[in-house]
Amino acid sequence: MAKTITKRSWAEPYRMKMVELLKVTTKPQRMKAMRDAGYNTFLLHAEDVYIDLLTDSGTNAMSDQQWAAFMTGDEAYAGSKSYYNMEKAIQKYYGYRYVIPTHQGRGAEHILSQILIKKGDYIPGNMYFTTTRLHQEMAGGTFVDIIVDEAHDPNSEFPFKGNVDMNKLEALVKKVGAEKIPYVCIATNVNMAGGQPISIKNLRELREFTQKHGIRIIHDMTRVAENAFFIQQRESGYEKAKIADIVKEICSLTDGATMSSKKDALVNIGGFLAINDWEIYEEARNLVVAYEGLHTYGGIAGRDMEAIAVGIKESLSDSHQKARVGQVEYLGEKMLEYGIPLVKPFGGHGIFVDAKAFLPHLSQDEFPAQTLAAEIYIDSGVRTMERGIVSAGRNSKGENYHPNLELVRFTIPRRVYTQAHMDVVAESAAMVYERRNKIKGLKMVYEPKFLRFFQARFDKLK
Ligand SMILES: *Cc1c(COP(=O)(O)O)cnc(C)c1O
Numbered sequence: 001m002a003k004t005i006t007k008r009s010w011a012e013p014y015r016m017k018m019v020e021l022l023k024v025t026t027k028p029q030r031m032k033a034m035r036d037a038g039y040n041t042f043l044l045h046a047e048d049v050y051i052d053l054l055t056d057s058g059t060n061a062m063s064d065q066q067w068a069a070f071m072t073g074d075e076a077y078a079g080s081k082s083y084y085n086m087e088k089a090i091q092k093y094y095g096y097r098y099v100i101p102t103h104q105g106r107g108a109e110h111i112l113s114q115i116l117i118k119k120g121d122y123i124p125g126n127m128y129f130t131t132t133r134l135h136q137e138m139a140g141g142t143f144v145d146i147i148v149d150e151a152h153d154p155n156s157e158f159p160f161k162g163n164v165d166m167n168k169l170e171a172l173v174k175k176v177g178a179e180k181i182p183y184v185c186i187a188t189n190v191n192m193a194g195g196q197p198i199s200i201k202n203l204r205e206l207r208e209f210t211q212k213h214g215i216r217i218i219h220d221m222t223r224v225a226e227n228a229f230f231i232q233q234r235e236s237g238y239e240k241a242k243i244a245d246i247v248k249e250i251c252s253l254t255d256g257a258t259m260s261s262k263k264d265a266l267v268n269i270g271g272f273l274a275i276n277d278w279e280i281y282e283e284a285r286n287l288v289v290a291y292e293g294l295h296t297y298g299g300i301a302g303r304d305m306e307a308i309a310v311g312i313k314e315s316l317s318d319s320h321q322k323a324r325v326g327q328v329e330y331l332g333e334k335m336l337e338y339g340i341p342l343v344k345p346f347g348g349h350g351i352f353v354d355a356k357a358f359l360p361h362l363s364q365d366e367f368p369a370q371t372l373a374a375e376i377y378i379d380s381g382v383r384t385m386e387r388g389i390v391s392a393g394r395n396s397k398g399e400n401y402h403p404n405l406e407l408v409r410f411t412i413p414r415r416v417y418t419q420a421h422m423d424v425v426a427e428s429a430a431m432v433y434e435r436r437n438k439i440k441g442l443k444m445v446y447e448p449k450f451l452r453f454f455q456a457r458f459d460k461l462k
Contacts, residue, residue, distance in 0.1 A: 010322045010323050010326035011323065012323045012415070013317070013319035013320055013323060014063065014415065017064060022050055022051075023047060023048065023050070024050060024381070025048060025050065025381055027378065027379075029048070030048070030377060030378050030381055031378055033045070033048045033377075034374050034377055034378050038445070038446065038456070038457025038458055038459075039370065039371075039374040039442055039457070039458035039459070039460070040370070040374075040453075040455070040456055040457060040458060041054060041373050041374065041377060041383050041384065041385055041386075042054070042385070042453065042454050042455070043455065043457070044377070044383060048381070049377075049381060049382075049383040050380065050381030050382060051380075051381065051382045051383070051417060051421050051424065051425060052383045052413070053350070053382060053383060053384050053409075053410045053411050053412060053413075053425065054383050054384065054385050054411065055385070055411050055413075056263055056349045056350065056411045056412060056413050056414065057260065057262045057263055058104075058262035058267075058268045058269055059268075059413035059414075059416065060262070060263075060266045060267060060268065060311075060413060060414045060415060060416070061266075061413070061414065061415040061416045062266060062267065062268070062307060062311070063266070063310070063314060063415075065310050065314070066266065066267070066306075066307045066310045066311055066314070067307075069303075069306040069307055069309065069310045070303045070304075070306055070307050071303070072303075072306055073301060073302035073303025073304070073305070073306045074302040074306075075301060075302045075303070076302065077294060077297070078294055078296055079296055080296050080297060080302045080305070081302075082302035082303070082305040082306045082309075083101065083296040083297060083302070083305055085305065085306060085309045086099070086101065086272070086305040086306070086308050086309045087099045088309070089308070089309040089310075089312045089313060090272065090274055090312065093244065093247065093248070093312050093313065093316060094221070094224075094247065094248065094251045094257070094274065094312075095248050095251045095252055096251060096256060096257060096274035096275065096276060097274075097275070097276045097278075097281075098274065098275050098276070098278070098281035098284075099272055099273070099274050100272060100273040100274075100275075100281070100284045100285065100288050100295055100298055101270070101271075101272045101292075101295075101296070101297060101298030101299070101300055101305060102270075102271045102272055102273060102288070102292050102298045102299055102300075103269070103270070103271065103292055103293075103298065103299030103300055104260055104261075104262060104269060104270060104271040105131065105220075105222060105258055105259060105260025105261075105262070105271040106131040106132075106135065106260075106271075107271060107291065107292050107298070107299060108258035108259065108271050108272060108273035109131055109132050109135040109136075109258050110135050110138075110291060111273055111284050111287045111288060111291065111292075112135075112218065112256070112258055112273055112275075112284070113135040113136050113138070113139040113141070114139055114287060115280055115283045115284060115287065116182040116183055116216075116218075116280070117136060117139035117140060117141040117182055118139075118140060118141075118182070119139075119140030119141075120140065120180065121140065121141045121142070121180055121181065121182050122141065122142050122143075122144050122172060122176050122180055122181050123136045123141045123142070123143055123144065123181070123182065123183065123184075123185055124143075124144045124145075124146040124164075124168075124169055124172055124181065124184050124185070125143060125144070125145065125146065125147075125184065125185035125186070125187065126145075126146060126147040126151075126162055126163070126164050126185075126186055126187055126190055126193075126198060127145055127147045127151060127162075127187065127190050127192045127193050128143050128145065128192060129187060129191055129192060129220065130451070132185065132187075132220060132258075136185075141182075144168075144172055145168075146164050146165055146168040146169045146172065146184075147161075147162070147163070147164065147165065147190065147193065148160075148161065148163045148164070148165045149165065151190065151193040151196060152193075152404055152405070153404075154343045154344075154352075154354055154404075154405055154407075155344075157344050157345055159197075159199075159230075159234045159345065160196070160197055160198060160199040160202065160234070160235075161190070161193050161194075161196035161197075161345075162187065162188070162189060162190040162193060162196045162197045162198035162227070163198050163199060163202040164184075164186070164198070164202055164206050166205055166206070166209060169184065169206070169209065170209070173213055173215075178213040178214060178215055181213075181215050182215075182216065183215060183216035183217060183218045183255070184206065184210055184215060184216070184217050184218070185218050185220060186198065186203070186206070186217055186218070186219050186220065186254065187219075187220035187222070187223075188219065188220070188221055188222075188223055188224040188226075188227035188228075188250060189222075189223035189224070189226045189227040189230070189347070189348045189349070191222070191223065191349070193347075194343050194347040194350075194352045194407075195223065195226065195328075195346075195347025195348040195349040195350060196345070196347060196348075197226075197227040197230035197231060197234075197348070198227065199231065199234075199235050200231055200235060200238065200246070200249060200250065200253075201235065203250065203253045203254075204253065206253075207253045207254075216255040216256070217253065217254040217255055218254065218255065218256050218257065218258065219250070219251065219254035219256065219257040219258075220257070220258055221250075221251070221257040221258070221259050221264075222258075222259060222260045222263045222264060223263055223264050223348060223349060224247050224250060224251070224264060225243060225247055225264045225315045225316055225321055226264060226321065226324070226325060226348030226349065227250065227348070228243045228246035228247045228250065228316075228321070229243055229321040229322070229324075229325050229348070230325075230348065231246050232246060232318075242318060243316050243317070243318050243321055244316040244317075247316055255275070255276055255277065256273070256274055256275035256276060256277070256280065257273070257274045257275075258271070258272075258273055259271050259272050259273075259274065261308045261311065261312075263349070264315050265308050265311040265312050265315055266307075266311035266314055266315050266414060266415070267304060267307045267308050267311045269300060269304055270300045270304045270305070270307075270308050272298070272308075324348075324414055324415075325348055327412060327417075327419070327422065328346055328347065328348065328349065328350060328351060328412050329346050330419060330422055331351050331410065331412065331422045331425060331426060332344075332346040332351045334422065334423065334426035335351060335353070335426045335429055335430070337426075338426065338427075338429065338430035338433060339433065340353060340358065340429050340430065340433055341353065341354040341357035341358055342354060343405075343407065349411055349412060350409050350410050350411035350412055351409075351410045351412075352387070352405075352407045352408070352409055352410070353372065353407060353408040353410065353429065354405075354406070354407060355368040355369035355371075355372045355388060355406045355407060355408050356368055356406045358372055358408075358433065358436060359371065359372060359436055359439060359441075361437065362439075362441040363441075364388070364389050364402055364406060365389070365400070366440075366441025366442065366443075366461060367386075367388070367389060367390060367441055367442045367444070367458065368388070368406055368441065369386040369387065369388035369389070369390070369406050369407055369408045370386045370388070370390050370442055370458060371439060371440075371441050371442050372408045372432070372439075373385060373386050373408050374442070374458075375432045375439055376408070376428055376429060376432055379428045379431055379432050380424060380425075380427075380428035380431075382410075382424070382425050382428050384408050384409060384410050384411075385408070385409050385411070385453075386407075386408060386409075386453060387405065387407040387408070387409050388403060388405065388406035388407055388408075389401070389402060389403060389406060390444075390452060390453045390456060391403075391453040393451070393452055393453075410425065410429075440460060440461045440462070441461045442458040442459065442460060442461060443458060443459055443461055444456055444457070444458055445457050445458060445459050
């Protein structure tokens with residue numbers, strides 16, 4: 001019987017004009033490379049990786065239009081034309097008034113935190129991000145998690161796991177007072193929750209509440225376009241809206257933003273601080289010259305600012321996001337067919353495998369997610385990363401945190417890999433799943449003091 005069509009496919013709204021050749025390695029070569037890297041995928045040489053799903057940060061493929069713009073970069077120290085082009089794009093597509101370029105997202109976080117946070121302040125947010133929280137703490141603030149409980153549960157299929165729990169925010173305001181809260185930090189498509197969106201409805205409630213209390217909203221807009229795609233797919237009243245319009249609406253409900261252009265904006269480096277308040281902008285202009293560079297280049301080249309201006313526009317195209325998130329979903333569906341335990345709903349930037357359920361015979365102290373990431377690399381040369389007990393680190397008493405989520409992240413770079421690559425990835429995870437009972441855990445043999453997941457070394461348990 002002929003098959004009937006039940007669903008129309010997405011496809012990439014681009015074609016290839018140049019390719020980068022990859023090295024294909026043998027299993028003995030990968031076993032040696034993994035041993036030499038201390039069973040930590042961060043310590044592999046990228047050259048030895050076949051399909052690199054370590055991160056979606058700075059790993060984007062630029063378009064011919066971006067490369068063309070790159071060549072027009074104006075490298076003037078002051079007043080570069082490229083700065084004004086980037087500023088114009090940010091004002092037009094995001095709607096923020098004033099723009100300070102920075103070398104990447106954390107540069108903007110640093111400057112903003114130094115300006116707005118006083119010692120003893122509290123900064124509520126919809127889950128933390130590593131660099132964001134660090135800069136809040138370095139400025140003397142304390143981060144408070146106000147995300148909905150569903151975000152911490154890998155089995156919850158709640159469609160807006162990035163939402164703020166208004167009761168948690170209200171309780172904080174009651175407890176410490178609005179004057180101790182310089183701003184609420186709202187991430188779109190929350191990274192640490194697995195790329196999960198916040199709804200417009202929730203943002204509006206938040207806006208109303210914070211305005212009543214005179215509290216600003218600062219937007220971590222690193223993945224705003226991916227969030228807008230989920231709103232278009234899931235939020236009632238937005239089915240027909242354009243991603244570009246949804247993004248503009250999200251931004252209009254906030255007072256300013258920090259951005260890592262290395263994600264959504266389709267470039268390899270760069271970021272910015274955008275703000276509507278002139279006084280904050282003036283202070284930021286003072287600080288940027290000390291930490292980043294003059295306020296018309298902020299630590300990036302003119303050519304990078306040109307590529308960002310074009311990348312912003314391309315990132316807001318409906319067909320781009322449909323293919324981007326479509327590819328992530330394709331990988332997720334494929335892995336589900338093989339019975340692999342995953343976090344759902346699928347996120348915008350990657351698939352998160354539940355390593356506790358994958359390797360139930362390993363205790364969390366035998367590093368199931370770290371082990372699984374190493375095994376997948378050895379099987380196929382696919383590089384993923386641990387998000388579990390190693391990433392969580394130790395508390396101030398020196399004890400290991402034992403986080404609920406013990407995950408391996410398969411992060412998909414934008415516009416880089418094909419559907420056939422995704423097949424190879426899913427099949428590799430399935431092969432490792434088939435022999436999961438034989439897999440032994442790891443022991444840590446070297447532990448760095450800070451952010452240990454980057455440089456820790458491990459050995460196989462006998
Ligand atoms: C990557 C990221 C940042 C920091 O940006 P960098 O460009 O890496 O400095 C901040 N917030 C979120 C949500 C991110 O994913």
